Amino acid sequence: MSEGWHRLPVVEPDLFTAAAEDRQEKDPASSPLAVRMRPRTLDEVVGQQHLLRPGSPLRRLVGEGGGGPAGPSSVILWGPPGIGKTTLAYVVSQATQKRFVELSAITAGVKEVRAVIDGARRSSGAYGRDTVLFLDEIHRFSKAQQDSLLPAVENRWVTLIAATTENPYFSVISPLLSRSLLLTLEPLTDDDLRGLLRRALTDERGLGGAVTLPEDAEAHLLRIAGGDARRALTALEAGAGAALDKGESEVTLTSLEEAVDRAAVKYDRAGDQHYDVASALIKSIRGSDVDAALHYLARMIEAGRTRGSSPAG
Numbered sequence: 001m002s003e004g005w006h007r008l009p010v011v012e013p014d015l016f017t018a019a020a021e022d023r024q025e026k027d028p029a030s031s032p033l034a035v036r037m038r039p040r041t042l043d044e045v046v047g048q049q050h051l052l053r054p055g056s057p058l059r060r061l062v063g064e065g066g067g068g069p070a071g072p073s074s075v076i077l078w079g080p081p082g083i084g085k086t087t088l089a090y091v092v093s094q095a096t097q098k099r100f101v102e103l104s105a106i107t108a109g110v111k112e113v114r115a116v117i118d119g120a121r122r123s124s125g126a127y128g129r130d131t132v133l134f135l136d137e138i139h140r141f142s143k144a145q146q147d148s149l150l151p152a153v154e155n156r157w158v159t160l161i162a163a164t165t166e167n168p169y170f171s172v173i174s175p176l177l178s179r180s181l182l183l184t185l186e187p188l189t190d191d192d193l194r195g196l197l198r199r200a201l202t203d204e205r206g207l208g209g210a211v212t213l214p215e216d217a218e219a220h221l222l223r224i225a226g227g228d229a230r231r232a233l234t235a236l237e238a239g240a241g242a243a244l245d246k247g248e249s250e251v252t253l254t255s256l257e258e259a260v261d262r263a264a265v266k267y268d269r270a271g272d273q274h275y276d277v278a279s280a281l282i283k284s285i286r287g288s289d290v291d292a293a294l295h296y297l298a299r300m301i302e303a304g305r306t307r308g309s310s311p312a313g
Contacts, residue, residue: 033237034230036205037196038087040094045084046229047192048185057181058088061159062095074153074160076138076177078168079185082228085163086134092161093132099123100132105140110148117152124157131158138162139171146173153179187227196229197221197236210249211240217253224260235260 039045042052042062051058057075077085086102093100101116113135120131138146152158153176160180164171168182188196200206201213213221217239225232239251242259277296284292 034233047188074180082230089134089161105137133158135162139164139166
């Protein structure tokens with residue numbers, strides 16, 4: 001099988017190398033706050049402590065402990081949006097000094113995957129620099145598209161770090177699962193997000209002390225974030241911008257509510273959350289728990305309305 005890859009069109013690694021190096025440079029001040037505050041090391045990662053303890057797979061993957069990279073060559077990260085899947089992939093590439101190439105299964109296909117893999121092989125041979133391929137939304141790839149990754153994973157032509165919000169046992173092919181380590185990411189807690197927000201307020205990469213955040217506004221941010229770090233930082237940035245535009249140095253609850261709309265309901269009509277919420281609704285009705293039944297019914301109705309469809313749809 002590997003011989004077929006030698007017949008692929010030659011792709012110069014310069015473009016991919018340049019893209020990776022651009023990602024590894026310090027983010028300009030014009031970048032979104034969530035990008036500027038992206039962790040540079042595993043120690044700066046918020047949450048996921050079950051994956052970051054000494055000797056854990058991610059620690060071994062970046063070669064900590066003096067023994068060189070001893071962890072799995074490829075991993076699949078499973079968890080809800082905004083909890084650090086892309087961040088972990090980027091940190092791994094930084095720690096190992098590898099090229100970082102990011103693809104999204106929404107826009108990429110087999111052609112793009114093969115081009116990256118061929119460029120990775122050429123870069124490794126010519127420059128001795130290995131490649132981390134981060135593939136977001138891998139569950140959107142068909143079986144044939146996922147099959148195209150197998151030679152690269154099996155032969156370690158790339159370090160694949162794939163991310164999915166869907167159950168990988170149903171959305172990722174078995175041969176790819178068996179060649180990768182599946183890591184489950186947990187939702188971020190309020191304490192995790194609180195620490196992240198306070199770091200963003202004072203860090204020079206973030207807001208650099210330009211504004212302060214009182215407790216009531218911080219509590220509101222935590223509520224609308226819903227465990228999503230990206231959403232929390234985006235909301236903080238919007239609130240800080242609104243406050244500074246008014247000449248204020250404090251992100252008050254009022255200015256935050258003016259700048260940030262209410263949080264979208266976390267719900268997917270075709271994925272795991274749909275069945276979880278529907279199951280919870282049924283169990284609540286069977287148990288005669290009126291409040292719980294109304295809660296889950298409201299979530300389903302609100303999710304349908306906010307997605308531009310009628311509740312019946």
